[in-house]
Amino acid sequence: MNKLHKMPVLVGLFGVLACAVLLELSVNSGWVMEIIVPRPSDTILSFPIVQEDMDIVGNFFVTLAMTAAATLLALIIGLPFGYFLYKREAYGLAYEGWLAAAFSTPIVLLYPLFLVLFGRNYHTLILMGFIPGAIPIAIQTRQGLLGVSKTLVNVGRSFNVSEQDMFRKIMLPSAVPTIFTGIRIGVMYTLVNIVAIEYLTDFGGLGRIVSQLYDNFSIPETYAAILAVILVSTFFYWGFGRIEKWLRPV
Amino acid sequence: MAQAGVIKATVPATGAAERSMDGRVSRIRLMTVIGFIALWEVIATLGSYGIFYNDVVPHIWNIAIAVFYEIMSASFYRDLGMTFAAHIVGFICGALIAIAVGIWLGTNTLIREAMLPYLNAIGSTPKIIFLPIIFLMFGVGIESKMAKGSMSAFFPVVFTTTLGMMLINPVLIRVGRTYNLNKWHMITKIYMPAMVNPVITGLRLGVAITVIGVLVAELKFADGGLGYRLGIYYEQFQIAPMYAVILLIFALAAAANSGMTRLQDRVNRHMAPTTTKGKKARASASAGLGIT
Numbered sequence: 001m002n003k004l005h006k007m008p009v010l011v012g013l014f015g016v017l018a019c020a021v022l023l024e025l026s027v028n029s030g031w032v033m034e035i036i037v038p039r040p041s042d043t044i045l046s047f048p049i050v051q052e053d054m055d056i057v058g059n060f061f062v063t064l065a066m067t068a069a070a071t072l073l074a075l076i077i078g079l080p081f082g083y084f085l086y087k088r089e090a091y092g093l094a095y096e097g098w099l100a101a102a103f104s105t106p107i108v109l110l111y112p113l114f115l116v117l118f119g120r121n122y123h124t125l126i127l128m129g130f131i132p133g134a135i136p137i138a139i140q141t142r143q144g145l146l147g148v149s150k151t152l153v154n155v156g157r158s159f160n161v162s163e164q165d166m167f168r169k170i171m172l173p174s175a176v177p178t179i180f181t182g183i184r185i186g187v188m189y190t191l192v193n194i195v196a197i198e199y200l201t202d203f204g205g206l207g208r209i210v211s212q213l214y215d216n217f218s219i220p221e222t223y224a225a226i227l228a229v230i231l232v233s234t235f236f237y238w239g240f241g242r243i244e245k246w247l248r249p250v
Numbered sequence: 251m252a253q254a255g256v257i258k259a260t261v262p263a264t265g266a267a268e269r270s271m272d273g274r275v276s277r278i279r280l281m282t283v284i285g286f287i288a289l290w291e292v293i294a295t296l297g298s299y300g301i302f303y304n305d306v307v308p309h310i311w312n313i314a315i316a317v318f319y320e321i322m323s324a325s326f327y328r329d330l331g332m333t334f335a336a337h338i339v340g341f342i343c344g345a346l347i348a349i350a351v352g353i354w355l356g357t358n359t360l361i362r363e364a365m366l367p368y369l370n371a372i373g374s375t376p377k378i379i380f381l382p383i384i385f386l387m388f389g390v391g392i393e394s395k396m397a398k399g400s401m402s403a404f405f406p407v408v409f410t411t412t413l414g415m416m417l418i419n420p421v422l423i424r425v426g427r428t429y430n431l432n433k434w435h436m437i438t439k440i441y442m443p444a445m446v447n448p449v450i451t452g453l454r455l456g457v458a459i460t461v462i463g464v465l466v467a468e469l470k471f472a473d474g475g476l477g478y479r480l481g482i483y484y485e486q487f488q489i490a491p492m493y494a495v496i497l498l499i500f501a502l503a504a505a506a507n508s509g510m511t512r513l514q515d516r517v518n519r520h521m522a523p524t525t526t527k528g529k530k531a532r533a534s535a536s537a538g539l540g541i542t
Binding site for chain 1: 279363385499
């Protein structure tokens, strides 16, 4: 038991494998309907079929490109806006509550509006991904700059550094970990919204594949595509988590 | 005495500065609202002359009339009731399961470390992608929306409950053990009161995310509900009612969020943080990802 405590990863892996074997046996014995939950082996074997029919890798890059474009737009607008909210205190106080409220609203529901305004194309995907991405970036940029230690600022002042150097050499490096938390949340929300809109509109990358496979009632293939989306999200979550850890001093 | 004089002199000055700042903040907000309405009306007017987005951006009074008709319509309340029922049932089921799992993960280090990577992986995935599985299991009726609501509520609550459990003051746990409390009493007398703050934070996030989860499921396949209503208006190109439904949904979501925030504030006021790092727990939980 003590040895097991030292190997939680193995225990987790064993648990997942045990669940997969149990599911396989349940489907084989008819306890679970194959039409609802396919055998795990069928799901794994259908990956090459999904790749051949739907180009899962190519569509992964479509979703990735949409997420990257929306994130870039969110950074271009969110970072300067967050800085503006920090610099102009009254604007910061006036808008921060609104931004937080907007962040908790179901922005994804605006997609019919965006479809009407911009059509069923990549612009809609990028814009719908951009909005929930830019809000946390702006909020966290302001919070990061507000949280810079007064001591560091005073040290800068005692060295008579210019306003530009104060920002570049003192404020920005201190605020980077907090700002990056905003970027991580922004990227995850951007990805979530883009996949959601792809799924709802049957347009774009991975979300469209899941929707189309389900509409065709290709059940093992649908599960395989869902697994692909989980892998992509995990990769994003893990990758950005690592960068955040690296940026944040212990 | 002199010091008292200084204090007396500074307090009104600070108060005046605060009042001045409050005034500026109010003015900025008012100007922003007026600016937004003016811009909207300019676009709507250009649209009515066929210059810019014809009929896509209706005049504000048309939206106000549509909101009025929605509120007066019986079918709106039928859809609202369906969404509300799916939300409440989904939220309660998801939150109860999440609290139980969170306590289990919080008390069992091996299970926590073994399961958290998988929970994080699914937690960071857009939940909408699981809709095909949910539709296969529960059909396209209200049951699938409840299931989707449960799934949406589960993740924020399970993460905050686990975190809350991990940050409970070890002294409290030792006191419980000294009194030989059984598992049930440990949960009800020690764990639950000590982690009220993070759990409430998780519930607040869960309420907001459940609303989104239910509405998105209704948008895809449904026979009723506010999401379904929005989808129908979009398909029929009834733009003003579409805006009206979006506005009403946003207002209801904001009201639910505000209610939970007030509840959290009340709990915070009445209960001092009893975790080792109570403030940290609240902050971490507030910053938690609430992905739909």
